[in-house]
Amino acid sequence: MADPNFLAGIFQRIDKDRSGSISAHELQEALSNGTWTPFNPETVRMMIGMFDRDNSGTINFQEFQALWKYVTDWQNCFRSYDRDGSGSIDKNELKMALTRFGYRLSDRFYEVLVKKFDRQGKGVVAFDDFIQCCVVLQTLTSAFRMHDTDQDGWIRISYEQFLTLVFSLRS
């Protein structure tokens, strides 16, 4: 965990209106994905949703410390796959990263993933979209696992079970 004083300084810089808590807008302005494009608002909403323990819709300093660790962990992870430091990773690098995380997915599916999370239309995935991709994948996988009781990679699911699963999905 980083030094609280150091984090307090960062927190104050992000909290531009000095409200004592960080809004989605402030967080989005503060986050950078290294490519000079605005941070994916969906990723920002998702992160606020994950760390906003008191459901205030904003992030207080305590919540911010956990969020900070989360973002830097992702950054380190992302950098190790972004070999050329371009701020984005291609399909093969994404496959390497997700394989390391333990996912086994077909090449065809990696194409689907890159297509979905490539907001810039360049065939690559930027840092913010990479976080989004990983969190979505993790959420969907654990939902699948709950139904895959024999762990064979297949589920048999009724119409209503399927809808119940889908409507219950939140990050």
Next chain:
Amino acid sequence: MSWGGQQHSYGGYNQASQYQPYGQPTAYGQPNYGQPQYGQPHYGQQPPSNQYNYGNPYQQQGPGPGTAPPGYGGAPNMGGSFASGGYGSFQSPAPPGVSPELWDWFQAVDQDKSGKITCQELQQALMNGNWSPFNAETCRLMIGMFDKDRSGTIDVHEFAALWRYIQDWKNCFDRFDTDRSGNIDANELGHAFRTFGYNLSQQFSQLVVQVFDRRGIGRINFDDFIQACVMLKTFTDKFRVKDSQQQGIISISYEEFLEMVLDNTLLGVQK
């Protein structure tokens, strides 16, 4: 409302006798409008029309003839309406093919006069029946549906379709908001789902209300109702593609599952 009077309560829809009570072992419901469009995001669907069809589940049916486009003339004054913006000032004339009334509404919503409506402008213009602001996600969803040129914004021609879409949903919503509270509870939602032809339990309606209920009052607003119905249609279509035997149950692999649910869920959407 009581469930005992179900048949009776369908008196207004002259096909009540064909209504199949839920609990049929294999059939699952589906909205009865349009063909399933396999392999695409299914955002384009119309809200359910006045006429419901409880017969052949796969029967093709467009919006019923009973759904005349809502009149543009009257200034709507409740839910799902555009907040009043025109002050009667003179504005530039309507472009060809656009009615003056609609042009007035468009200009009121288009606050920066860019000729385009953004998600934010739409959200500011829309109001739920109880004066709560429209949720941003439904606005994004609707912009995405009608943004034909994929600009991320809505021009006046796209706006005409969007406006009609919202009015149709509003008419639909009002039919189920029996106590005119501007929001609907799980019973009313279950009634709506069954009327659309979906074969789902009351527990499911309760879940949907719980998922969308922003204020913890056991009720959902008009905007959430649209979102829930669009989601339900989208995922029913996806399920049906896999359910080639129409058994109401499917076997899917991990990767098939991921592909089915990668889009259009509530992930990344704040309540």
